[in-house]
Amino acid sequence: MSGITGWVDRHRDLTRESAAVAAMTARLVRGTHGDRQWSAPHALLGHRADAPEPLGAPPAAVQEHGRTLAAITFDGVLDNATQLRSALDPPGPLITDAQLILHGYLRWGCAVAERLEGLFAFAIWDARSSELVLGRDRFGIKPLSYLPLPHGALFASEAAALGAHPLIDNELDAEGLCSLLAQVRRPGHSALRRVREVRPGHLVRLGPDGVREHRYWALEAHPHTEDLASTIATTRALLEEVIAREAAACSPAAVLLSGGLDSSTLTALVAQRAGPAPRTFTVSFGDSAATVPDRPFAQAVVDHLGCEHHEILVDPATLTHPPTLEAVLAAKDFPSPFGDKNLTPYLFYRQVAAETPVALSGEAADAVFGGLISDQERASTEHRTFPWIERARAFGLDNGIGNDLFDQDLLRGIDFTGFCAERYQEARQEVPHLPGAPADDRRAREIDYLHMTRLYEQAVNHSERLAAAAGLQVRFPFSDHRLFRYLYNVPWRMKSFDGRDKSLLRTIAADLLPASVLxxxxxxxxxxxxxxxxxSLAERLREVLTDHDAPVRPLLDLPKAWQVVDDPGRLDRGGWLGRADTEMVLQLDGWLRARRIRPAL
Structure with missing residues (x-):
């Protein structure tokens, strides 16, 4: 777990520009120490590491006859390092994953990405062709942003780190604001003007010929030929293989256990496949938790498997501490309406990190096993936007979650509705389908695809960023691309063969878990x-509304926002959803201030 930064310019001597990349690296929240830099006349690569990485995993370079061929800076972990090392058969030791990728690139070129297994983001400076190559894992769990320049580029794990460079103008235009409010961005684009993101499963090559994208992995639609019994057996075998591999990364194994089906099944399979029962960690609020607390279900799993269990108490009073608010906003890199759904995991991960450097999470199982599709959504023929926005509208939130306090004229002016519709159609056109598939199967496949490729920002990516900032490396076995590729092509009737959601996963777990958890x-x-x-939310909103210099203030429906201050009971509208409106206002204001971002609407 680390963060990467860099600056390349084919026409500019960067020998004396190391301070600029050092400033970018210092802005990273990923990694806690070990800032390193590799330099050449036209390339500067930065890196910040965490202790678990071998030798701090500094940027690596390969030379031949005293001439640099290429250099790399890398964030992530490879699951198939041993196989890569064998395939390369190097003359000397390749200690770090970064070195493996670089030697693989020199042998196979950009095709090296297809050979990589794991979570990763990397930047390679190819001195032979004066080309920068940026790569990201198949589901984009590791972040990587960049800014193309006339003769090169800036890049960083976090957009905030890019903002530390003097060439970044930090402007938020209408499309950027739409992407923040919708929580969906145009593929390959950031919320900040001119800043781009490496798309999941893609390489970006920036060289003398311009910017070129190469997609090295994509989901494909294939006929499913196995019967139900064989499908269950294949799914279980795939799960057991990936879980055994991921559990080996932390010894003894550690699992983030909520007591839900996903994390409980993960815990049971770890116990079955990886040896002794794992250590487990569950978050608790004491008496202020949700009405369906996790504790009894998590305890049932612990008792059943004999886990070494840790209940992590998060004091609600710490959720309002300014340093915590600032740390979480920095970790997410962009504002969101999720408030304590961001704060609580960060505080939880920070305490887990004191016990173990690596933990496994059950995130992504919903998308992989079809657990985010209701029968009504699957049968509906009326769908004009993303499923999660439609669900919000069912609660009277016409503009989605967290956007009710923004000025309606502003939303019309930036064409927020049109932006959402365009992104939705764009996403739907990507969905791989089988010719002649039944309508309900096409819809189920579409919803799975939209959640995996567009909602990850609120699920797996959300957890990875918060955990990285807290010093915890979280791994997501259900995000294995082979597992998802297989299950993507399993028909919906098999995924819910007994009339319930995630039927396949429940069947696999049937002999592993207590009935109450199943x-x-x-x-x-x-x-x-x-x-x-x-x-605290109401008081902080009052401070924003009374501060005429608050950057978010011109974007708000002020009378409606004042109603929340005068009647905090409005925060309870729709349960948590009323709170999200205020959370988004506060997050956006804090983000604009901290990053010195200028709205250019």
């Missing part, structure tokens, strides 16, 4: 109901 309804991540937290 039958537990899905519940969201718990929120705090502590009165002090809601009071």
């Amino acid at each position: 039958d537990r309804p899905k519940v969201p991540f718990p929120i705090t109901y502590h009165a002090g937290y809601k009071q």
Whole structure:
């Protein structure tokens, strides 16, 4: 787990520009120490590491006859390092994953990406062709942004780190604001003007011929030929293989256990395949937790498997500490309406990191096993936008979650509705389908694809960024691309063969878990109901509204925002959803201030 930065310019001597990349590296929240830099006349590569990485995993270079061929800076972990090392058969030791990737690039070129297994983001400076090559894992779990320049580029794990460079103008235009409010961006684009993101499963090559994208992995639609029994057996075999591999990364194994089906099944398979029962970690708020607390279900799993269990208590009072608010906003890199759904995991991960450097998470199982599709959504022929926006509209939130306090004229002016519709159609056109597939199977496949490729920002990516900032390396076995590729082509009737969601996963877990856990309804991540937290939201909103220099103030429907201050009971509208409106305003204001971003709407 680390962060990477860099600057390349084919026409500029960067020998004396190391301070600029050092400033970018210092802005990273990923990694805690070990800032390193590799330099050449036309390339500067920066890196910040965490302790678990061998030798701090500094940028690496390969030379031949005293001439640099290429250099790399790398964030992530390879699951198939041993196989890569064997395939390369190097004359000397290749200690780090970064060195393996670089030697692989020199042998196979950009085709090296297809050989990589794991979570990764890397930047390679190819001195032979004066080309920068940026790569990202198949689901984009590791972040990587860049800014193309006339003769090169800037890049960084975090957009905030890019903002530390003097060539970045830090402007938020209408499309950027739409992407923040919708929580969906145009593929390959950032919320900041001119800043781009390496798309999941892609390489970006920036060289003398300009910017070129290469897609090295994509989901494909194939006929499913196995019967139900064989499908269950294949799914279980795939799961056991990936879980055994991931569990080997931390010894003894550690699992983030909520007591839900996904994390409980993960825990049971770790116990079965990786040796002794793993250490488990569950978040708790005491008496202010959600109405369906995780504790009894998690405890049932612990008792059943004999886990070494740790219940991590998050004091609701710490959720309002300014340093925590600032740390979480920096970790996410962009504002969101999720409030304590961001704060609580960060504080939880920070305490887990004191016990183990690596932990496994059950995130992504919903998307992989079809757990995010209701029968109504699957049968519906009326769908004009993303499923999660449609669900928000069912609660009377016409503009989606967190956007009710923004000025309606502003939203019309930036064409927020049109932006969402365009992104939705764009995403739908990507979905691989089988010719002649039934309508409900096409819809189920579409919803799975949209969640995996567009909602990850609120799930797996969300967890990875918060954990990285807290010093914890989280791995996501259900995000294995082979598992998802297989299950993507399993028909919906098999995924819900017994009339329930995630039927395949429940069947696999049937002989591993207590019945109470198998039958537990899905519940969201718990929120705090502590009165002090809601009071803090109202007070912070009042501060924004009374500060005429607050950058978010011109974007708001001020009378409606004042109603929340005058009647904090409005925060309870729709349960947690009323709170999200205020959370988004506060997050956006803090982000604009901290990053000195200028709205250019």
